Amino acid sequence: MRSIWNGAISFGLVSIPIKLVNATENHSFSFRQIHKEDGGRIRYRKVCELDGEEVSSGDIGRAYQDADGSMIPITDEDMAALPLPTAKTIEIVAFVPAASIDPLQMDTAYYISANGVPAAKPYTLLREALKRSDKVALAKFALRGRERLGMLRVVDDVIAMHGLLWPDEIRKPEGVAPETEVTVRDAELDLADALMDTLGDVDLDSLHDDYREAVEEMIAAKAEGEPVPERAPSGGGGKVIDLMAALENSVQAAKQSRGDDDEHAEVTHLQDRKQPQDKGKSAASSARKTTQGKSAAKKTTAAKKSTGAKKTAASKKSTTAKKTTPAKKSTPGKRKSA
Structure with missing residues (x-):
């Protein structure tokens, strides 16, 4: 990897020569501006406004x-002469728990590599100290003409640094939350929890940029003179009319997309609060169910009695047959004795 900055990490009285390399790369498309009439490239020229x-x-x-609009020239020598200890040094100022860093502050990510063989030992020392403490290092450094805040942590066996925004660069979320007061029912929260549990596990490597793939397919089709792929139908959206129904459908759709069996789906179906006029029908339905239940109970009792009667009759017949059989055997015996 090509380094973008060379300097040192200041760790107390220990100085670690390092190189800074980008930890991320951009896969976005870069389009050129053209003249619609003839397809010619649009060029920008840097022109002095005075002459x-x-x-x-x-x-x-x-x-x-x-x-007042006047220009104050700033040279490279002026910038290099600034009395900044962080001009060529990543100065560690504190070690704090990772949870104390607001993710809103996180910016560009970098990898830090040891610059030379002598730097390997102090580099490894800092890396292992960060691992054992389970903390991150807060540091200040200068890059591209400004002093920045950074967070150092261990990724695999490498020290990584996240550029951080200064606290005063984070805007307050004023006027962003809904202004109207909204009450959320426990049943709605339960369904939201069920949906979150269903969508809880994901392999980040399986996620990809659908937009970039669609643009690639479109460009390839136009380059070959083929029809441009049609846009796939959108999966809903718009206003949410019935929140409970939307949550239930979302849980079912999430389970199906992940291959879960519908028999194990635990979705709580709630009664519609918009039908208070159907209380009479509901009561009648309950009464019919109760009557049917009693009828079924009577039939069961009768069946049990009938079965018991049949068993008793069979038992009596069996007993009579057993008693009769010895009587028949004793009759021939009496005739022989006469």
């Missing part, structure tokens, strides 16, 4: 525009 002449990159400097 109208085009200026090359080597002749372009930088300046700060003051409140």
Whole structure:
């Protein structure tokens, strides 16, 4: 990996020579601007507004525009002479629990590699200390013309650093939450919990950029002169009319998409609160169910009695038959004795 910054980590009195490399890469498409009429590329030229002449990159400097509109030139020498200890150093200022860092502050991620053989020992020392403490290091460093805040943590066997936004760069969420007061029922929370449990496990490697794949297919089709793939129908959306029904359907759809058996689906179906006029029908239905239950109970009792009667009769017949059989055997015996 190509380094984007060389410097050192200041760990107390220990200095660790390091290199900084990007930990992420961008896979987004880059389109060019063209003239719709003839397809020609649109080019931008850097022109001086005073004389109208085009200026090359080597002749372009930088300046700060003051409140009155005047320009204050700033040279590379001016920036290099700034009294900043973090100009070439990642200065660790504290070790804190990872949970104390607000994820809203996290910015670009970098990998930190040891720069040279002598740096291997102190680099490994810091890495193992971070592992054992189960903490992250807060640091300050300068990159691309400004001082930044960073968080150092261990990823596999490498020290990684996340650029952090300064606390005053995080905006307060004023006016973002719903202004109307809303009450959420326990039943709705239960269904939301069921949906969260169903969607709880995921392999991050299985997730991919559907938009980028669709753009790739569209570009390939146009390059070959083939029809552009049609847009797939959207999966719903719009206003939520019945929140409970939407949650129930979401749980069922999530289980089906993950291959779960519908027989094991635990979805709580609630009564509709919009039908109070059907109390009479409900009562009548309950009465019919109760009557049917009593009738079924009577039939069961009768069946049990009938079965018991049959068994008793059979038992009596069996007993009579057993008693009769010895009587028949004794008769021939009496005739022989006479």
